[in-house]
């Protein structure tokens with residue numbers, strides 16, 4: 001009896017176990033361009049794979065995304081050739097939120113001979129208006145990489161880091177601890193902005 005009492009007292013003094021950090025739940029507002037009316041350049045399964053990979057890679061930061069797919073993008077936004085094209089897409093965002101636009105093609109604006117898989121873009125006239133643009137050719141981890149930028153992470157040259165172009169073993173892809181902390185902070189700010197809009 002006395003031992004039980006002592007044990008209970010010790011437990012009370014120790015207090016409750018530290019609660020796990022509450023996950024940050026965010027909505028991605030997705031719009032997909034069409035190659036012809038009723039024919040999106042990518043289907044729901046492709047989008048699900050992008051979101052699943054972002055969720056897997058950001059799970060250590062306790063950040064989780066759900067996609068909400070809006071109306072198709074008007075055809076004038078299907079092919080991203082210039083900075084002005086990207087600005088026009090970013091200008092669609094009038095309220096806070098994480099916009100993801102899936103387009104047919106995305107040209108590199110610095111090296112026009114190259115095509116890109118994705119970009120995080122801020123409208124030059126108003127840098128608060130920004131979006132993630134994914135090309136239809138994007139590999140499954142590109143959304144995670146661009147969301148990494150969205151939350152403030154620059155590129156790194158560390159092999160197999162999500163924010164790097166250097167790949168040896170795609171199965172080892174990960175964010176590092178500092179990147180995860182930045183993602184967590186950015187995601188909490190995004191969640192606050194979404195609640196206050």
Ligand SMILES: [Zn+2]
Pocket residue numbers: 145149155
């Ligand atoms: Zn990048």
